[in-house]
Amino acid sequence: MGDVTxxxxxxxxxxxxxxxxxRPGSILLEALKETGVPEGVNIRGVECLSACKRGCSMVLxxxxxxxxYVYGDLDPNEHVDxxxxxxxxxxxxxxxxxxxxxxxxxxxxxxxxxxxxxDAPSQE
Amino acid sequence: MGDVTxxxxxxxxxxxxxxxxxRPGSILLEALKETGVPEGVNIRGVECLSACKRGCSMVLxxxxxxxxYVYGDLDPNEHVDxxxxxxxxxxxxxxxxxxxxxxxxxxxxxxxxxxxxxDAPSQE
Numbered sequence: 001m002g003d004v005t006x007x008x009x010x011x012x013x014x015x016x017x018x019x020x021x022x023r024p025g026s027i028l029l030e031a032l033k034e035t036g037v038p039e040g041v042n043i044r045g046v047e048c049l050s051a052c053k054r055g056c057s058m059v060l061x062x063x064x065x066x067x068x069y070v071y072g073d074l075d076p077n078e079h080v081d082x083x084x085x086x087x088x089x090x091x092x093x094x095x096x097x098x099x100x101x102x103x104x105x106x107x108x109x110x111x112x113x114x115x116x117x118x119d120a121p122s123q124e
Numbered sequence: 125m126g127d128v129t130x131x132x133x134x135x136x137x138x139x140x141x142x143x144x145x146x147r148p149g150s151i152l153l154e155a156l157k158e159t160g161v162p163e164g165v166n167i168r169g170v171e172c173l174s175a176c177k178r179g180c181s182m183v184l185x186x187x188x189x190x191x192x193y194v195y196g197d198l199d200p201n202e203h204v205d206x207x208x209x210x211x212x213x214x215x216x217x218x219x220x221x222x223x224x225x226x227x228x229x230x231x232x233x234x235x236x237x238x239x240x241x242x243d244a245p246s247q248e
Contacts, residue, residue: 044246050238070237113194114174115183122168
C-alpha cells in the first residue's frame, strides 16, 4: 500500500513570520525530511499550491484508490510529528480514510479540501 | 485528451441561501449537466469536499499528467457557463495549465488549492 505522496508548498508564508526570512514552507519540507518520512511515503516540494491564505499548506495523496487531502495553517515548529503520524496512518489505509479519532487534531481541524478517488461513483 | 472529471459538492451551502432549501451544490450539479458538459469531461457529485466555508465548491482533475484544481464560492445562478468554458479549456490541455488570460475570471479568483501531477518533480 505504498505510493503515497506528501506534497509540501515550499513558498508558503505564515502571518507571524518575517517575509524576508527563509519561507516557513521550505523549513517545513526540510524538517519533515530530516525527521524521516514513514515507509511507503514519498515527499516532494512544490512552488505553490495556490492555498496562500492558509500557509503552510500540503497535500496528502496516494493513487487512484485513495481520497486526497489538502491541509493548511501548518507550523514547521509545531506540527512535524503530527504530520508524519497522520501520513503514516493514511499510508496504512487502502482508501485514505483514516478513522476520525485516529487522525491528528491538525488533520481534523485544518483540512482545506478533500477529493474523492477518481473512480468513486457519483453521489447526488 | 479525455479523462477529465468535474466533481461537484452536492451538499454545499451558500451564505445567502435558505439552509432548508435544496442545496445550492445540488442545484449547481444539475444545472451543469442540463446545460451540457464539454466533450471529454465527466461530471459527478460528491457529498462533501470538506471545503464548506467556500461553498459551492468543485474539483477539476484529469489523470496523472494534469494539475488538479479546487474552486469555491461558486454560484449556480451566475457561474454555470464560466465553469463549463473553463472545464473545456482544461480538457484541451495535456497538463491542465490553461494560460492565465484564457481562464474564466472565477477560475483566476476563486481557486482554493491546486495540486501538481503525481509525477511532477520536487521543487525545493
